[in-house]
Amino acid sequence: MITISVNNKKHQLNDDVDPETPLLWVLRDTLGMTGTKFGCGMGQCGSCTVHYNGEATKSCQLQVGSVGDAEITTIEGLEGNGDHPLQQAWKEHNVPQCGYCQSGQIMAAAAMLADNPKPTDDDIDLKMSGNLCRCGTYQRIRAAIHIASASKEASS
Amino acid sequence: MSPTITAPNQPIPEVSRRTFLASLAASTLVIAAGTNGNRALAWAMQDADDNLPFEPNLFIAIDTAGAVTILAHRSEMGTGIKTSLPMVVADELGADWDRVTIKQAIGDARLGSQNTDGSRSIRRFYEPMRIAGATARTMLERAAAQRWNVSPDECKGRDHQVVHEPTNRTINFGDLVADAKSLETPSENDLKFKPKSEHRYIGRDIPIADLDDIVKGSATFGLDLKREGMLYAVIARSPVLGGQPIKVEVREARQTPGVVDIITLPDFTAPHAFQPLGGVAVIATSTWAAIQGREALKIEWSKSDHDTLNSKEHEATLATSARTPGRVVRKSGDAPATIANAQTANIHEADYYVPMLSHAPMEPPCAVAEVTKNAAGEPISCEAWAPTQNPQAAQSQVAQSLGIQPERVTVNVTLLGGGFGRKSKPDYVAEAALLSSELDKPVQVTWTREDDIQHDYYHTNAAMHMQAVVKDDGLPTAWLQRSAFPSIMSTFNPAADEGSGFELALGFTDIPYDVPNLQVENGKAEAHVRIGWLRSVAHIYHAFAVCSFPDELARRANRDPYEYLMDLMGEPRNLDLTGVEYPNHGEPLSRYPFEVGRLRHVTQRAAKLANWPRKLPKGRGLGIASHRSFLSYCATVVEVDISESGSLSIPNVWTVIDAGLVVNPDRVHAQLEGAAVFGASLTMHGEITATNGAIDQSNFHDYRVARMNDAPKRIHTEIIESDALPAGVGEVGVPPFAPALCNAIADATGLRIRRLPLSKHDLSWNG
Numbered sequence: 061m062i063t064i065s066v067n068n069k070k071h072q073l074n075d076d077v078d079p080e081t082p083l084l085w086v087l088r089d090t091l092g093m094t095g096t097k098f099g100c101g102m103g104q105c106g107s108c109t110v111h112y113n114g115e116a117t118k119s120c121q122l123q124v125g126s127v128g129d130a131e132i133t134t135i136e137g138l139e140g141n142g143d144h145p146l147q148q149a150w151k152e153h154n155v156p157q158c159g160y161c162q163s164g165q166i167m168a169a170a171a172m173l174a175d176n177p178k179p180t181d182d183d184i185d186l187k188m189s190g191n192l193c194r195c196g197t198y199q200r201i202r203a204a205i206h207i208a209s210a211s212k213e214a215s216s
Numbered sequence: 217m218s219p220t221i222t223a224p225n226q227p228i229p230e231v232s233r234r235t236f237l238a239s240l241a242a243s244t245l246v247i248a249a250g251t252n253g254n255r256a257l258a259w260a261m262q263d264a265d266d267n268l269p270f271e272p273n274l275f276i277a278i279d280t281a282g283a284v285t286i287l288a289h290r291s292e293m294g295t296g297i298k299t300s301l302p303m304v305v306a307d308e309l310g311a312d313w314d315r316v317t318i319k320q321a322i323g324d325a326r327l328g329s330q331n332t333d334g335s336r337s338i339r340r341f342y343e344p345m346r347i348a349g350a351t352a353r354t355m356l357e358r359a360a361a362q363r364w365n366v367s368p369d370e371c372k373g374r375d376h377q378v379v380h381e382p383t384n385r386t387i388n389f390g391d392l393v394a395d396a397k398s399l400e401t402p403s404e405n406d407l408k409f410k411p412k413s414e415h416r417y418i419g420r421d422i423p424i425a426d427l428d429d430i431v432k433g434s435a436t437f438g439l440d441l442k443r444e445g446m447l448y449a450v451i452a453r454s455p456v457l458g459g460q461p462i463k464v465e466v467r468e469a470r471q472t473p474g475v476v477d478i479i480t481l482p483d484f485t486a487p488h489a490f491q492p493l494g495g496v497a498v499i500a501t502s503t504w505a506a507i508q509g510r511e512a513l514k515i516e517w518s519k520s521d522h523d524t525l526n527s528k529e530h531e532a533t534l535a536t537s538a539r540t541p542g543r544v545v546r547k548s549g550d551a552p553a554t555i556a557n558a559q560t561a562n563i564h565e566a567d568y569y570v571p572m573l574s575h576a577p578m579e580p581p582c583a584v585a586e587v588t589k590n591a592a593g594e595p596i597s598c599e600a601w602a603p604t605q606n607p608q609a610a611q612s613q614v615a616q617s618l619g620i621q622p623e624r625v626t627v628n629v630t631l632l633g634g635g636f637g638r639k640s641k642p643d644y645v646a647e648a649a650l651l652s653s654e655l656d657k658p659v660q661v662t663w664t665r666e667d668d669i670q671h672d673y674y675h676t677n678a679a680m681h682m683q684a685v686v687k688d689d690g691l692p693t694a695w696l697q698r699s700a701f702p703s704i705m706s707t708f709n710p711a712a713d714e715g716s717g718f719e720l721a722l723g724f725t726d727i728p729y730d731v732p733n734l735q736v737e738n739g740k741a742e743a744h745v746r747i748g749w750l751r752s753v754a755h756i757y758h759a760f761a762v763c764s765f766p767d768e769l770a771r772r773a774n775r776d777p778y779e780y781l782m783d784l785m786g787e788p789r790n791l792d793l794t795g796v797e798y799p800n801h802g803e804p805l806s807r808y809p810f811e812v813g814r815l816r817h818v819t820q821r822a823a824k825l826a827n828w829p830r831k832l833p834k835g836r837g838l839g840i841a842s843h844r845s846f847l848s849y850c851a852t853v854v855e856v857d858i859s860e861s862g863s864l865s866i867p868n869v870w871t872v873i874d875a876g877l878v879v880n881p882d883r884v885h886a887q888l889e890g891a892a893v894f895g896a897s898l899t900m901h902g903e904i905t906a907t908n909g910a911i912d913q914s915n916f917h918d919y920r921v922a923r924m925n926d927a928p929k930r931i932h933t934e935i936i937e938s939d940a941l942p943a944g945v946g947e948v949g950v951p952p953f954a955p956a957l958c959n960a961i962a963d964a965t966g967l968r969i970r971r972l973p974l975s976k977h978d979l980s981w982n983g
């Protein structure tokens with residue numbers, strides 16, 4: 061039986077969950093946490109980005125059997141009330157269009173900021189290029205990351 | 217008490233009993249509004265019954281506590297429409313936005329068109345929304361006037377209350393509802409619309425209704441929908457259009473853990489229209505198990521006539537068709553004779569080609585359906601949840617596939633994770649319904665990315681041949697252009713083998729250049745895949761040729777391309793399209809003429825913003841293109857930077873739009889930003905090809921779209937202030953992008969790109 065910890069909560073998975081199942085589908089179909097999105101299933105789009113011990117990870121490429129006792133954080137658990145500086149900056153900049161890619165974008169950005177609180181445009185472009193946005197919100201994503209970075213700095 | 221719009225669950229009744237209206241408290245003031253032909257009307261519903269006088273497009277409900285509910289009948293796929301149309305209602309009503317709740321409507325023909333494409337939601341529904349809002353406000357004002365025993369002219373609805381201006385007395389909207397309900401609906405002539413100066417929402421940047429849920433990950437897209445006991449399905453479809461499974465080896469698939477069933481879907485018959493494609497479905501307890509089960513299937517597909525499609529040859533066939541005299545669709549003077557009599561040195565010609573494209577919305581097609589059966593085991597009704605641009609088409613396709621009446625099908629519209637035209641075609645909703653009917657369970661069908669890329673309704677490939685006879689100043693005395701492309705009509709009529717008038721009117725028959733001898737033609741082309749419409753449709757390939765060719769002519773004459781383009785467009789005038797089949801995006805030319813002056817104006821603004829002309833070192837360049845589409849005018853300047861080794865970046869884009877009156881400017885800017893990225897994707901990478909009828913690409917590694925590191929860096933957008941009739945926005949930024957970028961490449965290095973995408977070209981240069 062597999063047990064995984066998601067957003068600081070332990071989940072015991074039923075025996076019928078194949079350990080090779082990508083974490084993405086366990087989150088979505090087994091645990092009903094649909095904030096993490098499916099976009100490609102091959103590590104190309106980043107819609108499924110979660111944190112694996114704080115590191116941005118594409119959950120469609122991570123077998124649930126290999127999660128072990130790592131801590132998984134999804135968009136639902138990023139910050140209690142959805143008021144992470146990035147989420148606030150996202151709202152301030154009206155970043156989302158359709159919104160589908162945005163959980164993954166925010167999760168990727170959050171991991172980057174934790175690592176590099178003051179990223180340059182180039183840092184952002186490099187780190188965020190694994191996350192596709194078909195609606196084309198990249199410019200606002202970049203701007204919102206800078207805002208969040210500044211507000212984080214101000215508050216720390 | 218707030219009106220609840222949520223419908224009861226089982227048993228599933230007919231749609232008519234489940235409407236917004238039927239669920240409201242009797243004390244609620246309900247205003248319905250609609251268009252009757254070209255005229256917008258609104259009326260108060262005395263009773264929440266189903267005897268509607270004619271098809272309304274919208275309902276507003278105000279309850280006795282003052283809560284305002286507005287039904288959003290168009291689909292939200294990222295344009296902001298679910299927010300923008302209710303803004304118009306709220307403004308005319310004088311409502312406080314914070315007390316407005318927006319509810320998404322189900323598919324219901326009585327709501328009028330819900331087909332959310334063609335960049336027409338604001339253009340078609342701005343008037344009805346205003347009238348609805350003003351009708352409700354007028355009734356509240358009259359109720360207040362009665363209460364105070366004053367003239368209604370002294371009463372003004374604003375900030376969610378009615379104010380008696382001479383005395384500053386106020387009554388809240390909610391407290392007036394009971395009285396207002398018993399009043400007659402004011403006639404349209406009695407309505408006074410708010411002047412622009414009193415608009416609190418129209419013209420302001422209002423955040424989208426679902427913003428908070430989206431950033432928290434709690435917004436419900438189609439793929440997020442769960443029903444009790446739901447099973448998950450994926451479908452193996454024929455790699456070649458029209459193939460059918462003739463031998464299916466299921467043993468291994470059945471043994472895959474989690475797989476519940478394997479069902480062969482009914483065969484597919486042409487015309488495909490919105491029918492499901494058939495194939496073999498694997499149903500399982502999770503999406504992943506279904507995908508694994510499908511991997512284990514072994515299927516032999518029947519041969520299909522469409523296996524003749526090989527993209528290289530098809531490209532050559534289209535190019536030949538475009539070079540062969542074809543059907544004349546616009547003619548003035550005599551271009552062929554002028555060309556025949558011209559000296560070769562004065563003739564310039566070019567052939568352009570744009571390959572097939574796939575929509576690839578970030579959320580692939582998906583749907584949940586739940587079918588109810590009678591004692592005899594026949595389906596009697598169906599409820600579906602889908603990210604659909606066209607819930608009514610979904611309703612009728614599901615009904616047709618199940619063999620039941622459309623009234624028995626309820627289609628709930630979720631948020632769409634992108635649409636771009638793909639989700640106008642509801643084949644995937646019918647797939648879910650068919651499977652639910654077989655399994656007696658709710659079923660979710662998911663298209664994997666591979667399914668999406670390999671079985672799309674493709675944006676067609678197209679070849680354009682252009683010829684001009686030029687004078688010494690470079691300006692043309694004759695212009696002949698011809699396009700050849702498989703038509704969208706082939707999806708509905710397999711015999712269709714030439715471009716339809718509506719497709720040709722998308723940026724080809726309406727070329728806005730002032731040339732004495734002008735001819736526009738179209739050639740034959742057969743379709744071998746499902747052809748659909750993708751954001752800006754035929755404008756993409758038409759604008760590529762129509763906006764690249766002038767740049768070629770300008771450079772040939774050593775002229776500044778911007779100055780040349782302005783000369784070529786000629787004097788501000790309404791384009792004369794007499795005798796041309798020109799649907800004008802469904803609007804009469806008398807209301808929405810083709811105004812060359814407005815096209816010139818956006819072109820000037822874009823050039824100005826970009827600081828045109830600029831002397832740039834080799835490898836860097838500017839390109840300009842302007843194009844009218846969806847009744848709006850748009851110009852784009854692209855700046856490129858190409859390294860000697862040929863790697864390209866786009867430091868700046870300037871896009872200017874004149875879309876007439878604009879409701880939510882921030883969302884218009886966002887659409888233009890998105891359009892630049894969408895344009896960059898198709899220009900740099902976009903190409904779908906087929907080998908023996910089967911699509912070669914399968915996911916984002918080989919069907920690439922722009923990422924943050926190759927998308928335009930800075931996109932500067934400007935909206936022309938205008939009170940002209942509202943026009944389209946969502947698609948308008950796309951057409952000029954590809955030609956502007958390719959013109960910029962010509963400026964930077966001298967290389968002329970006539971075939972997309974850029975990834976097929978070596979852009980390197982020698983310094």
Ligand code: FES
Pocket residue numbers: 097098099100101102103104105106107108109118119120121
């Ligand atoms: S779904 Fe995981 S990267 Fe696309």
Ligand code: FES
Pocket residue numbers: 156157158159160161162192193194195196197294578633634
């Ligand atoms: S906002 Fe639609 S895909 Fe990013």
